[in-house]
């Protein structure tokens with residue numbers, strides 16, 4: 518039996534990927550764009566382990582969330598410790614900030630991460646058991662403009678990646694006093710419907726009734742159509758924050774829709790929450806919000822924080838639907854015809870690499886046709902052929918693999934000619 522990648526996971530291939538968004542050059546481009554963008558907005562990179570103590574997510578993400586209830590890859594290590602493959606990045610970043618006492622430096626901390634996350638979900642289009650997130654976390658900033666900076670950063674990323682349309686759905690889940698008031702109103706509304714709720718929602722009814730708003734169950738959704746809105750139960754402080762967020766969005770001319778049903782799938786949020794939806798994909802590509810005080814749960818100070826993350830699979834699915842990804846091979850593929858030519862090209866290519874010019878020598882065949890096919894398959898832009906006739910004249914046959922145009926280039930002027938033509 519052939520061994521395959523685990524269900525819900527996939528390989529990222531240099532070529533031949535099906536679907537084409539699983540091509541590595543697309544991922545590299547996205548990651549380069551992300552790093553540039555993060556620098557533009559003043560975020561620095563943090564990398565945390567792929568697995569953490571299970572307790573971190575129980576405490577951080579919340580016991581009534583789908584993630585903790587059903588989706589974690591949890592296992593015991595040989596020392597009997599319970600570990601979990603990270604399902605998200607926010608709790609690990611908070612843990613790292615506290616563990617390394619970075620907050621003692623004072624001031625705000627603006628961090629970003631790119632990497633795989635693991636959720637045991639039912640695999641379907643756009644849902645994977647290993648997916649990749651780009652996330653940002655801004656810790657120590659209470660200003661509503663910070664919430665808008667986060668939204669603006671993701672919209673700018675989508676714009677740079679060429680996504681045509683992205684809609685921002687905005688809500689506030691209030692602060693603690695707002696949620697106590699809303700929880701009571703929601704319980705009062707849901708009590709007569711308790712027996713009709715899905716089993717999951719019945720559990721949430723006592724644990725965290727707000728979570729019921731996030732239910733995908735059709736019957737739950739029907740019951741919820743008449744539910745009270747959290748926006749009618751915001752404390753004064755939460756209402757002021759929400760209206761300041763809206764004002765700052767208007768200032769940056771970011772269109773948005775207020776949707777009181779957005780509560781997000783994780784328990785740590787308060788005040789602003791948002792999701793960004795791609796109509797091209799027909800689903801959410803990114804989401805986040807404020808999570809003031811989460812860091813206190815991990816033994817840190819009581820700091821305001823806001824952040825968000827986007828799934829790279831979903832972004833690349835939209836990007837790749839617009840065209841075939843390009844192969845990013847070396848500048849040229851050197852093809853020696855004979856032992857003497859091989860020695861010359863082997864040396865020339867080694868010199869190219871020292872000068873930061875990407876090149877490779879054909880070492881797998883002595884047949885010109887096969888070598889030319891290999892050159893095209895690895896995505897080289899040119900090939901340089903050296904046979905006995907060229908050796909005698911001291912030249913290379915230099916062939917553009919796109920246009921098929923060929924010419925002779927003197928070997929002793931090779932580097933200066935590449936420079937003159939702006940190829941290096």
Ligand code: HAM
Nearest residue numbers: 605607643644645648802803804805824825826827828
């Ligand atoms: P999230 O909404 O659970 O938020 O995930 C962020 C994004 O990751 C989603 O919008 C989606 O694009 C992608 N995603 C999530 N699950 C999957 C999956 N199974 N397959 C493919 N893509 C997926 C968070 O994780 C929060 N930590 C975001 C955050 C950061 N909030 C504050 N700071």
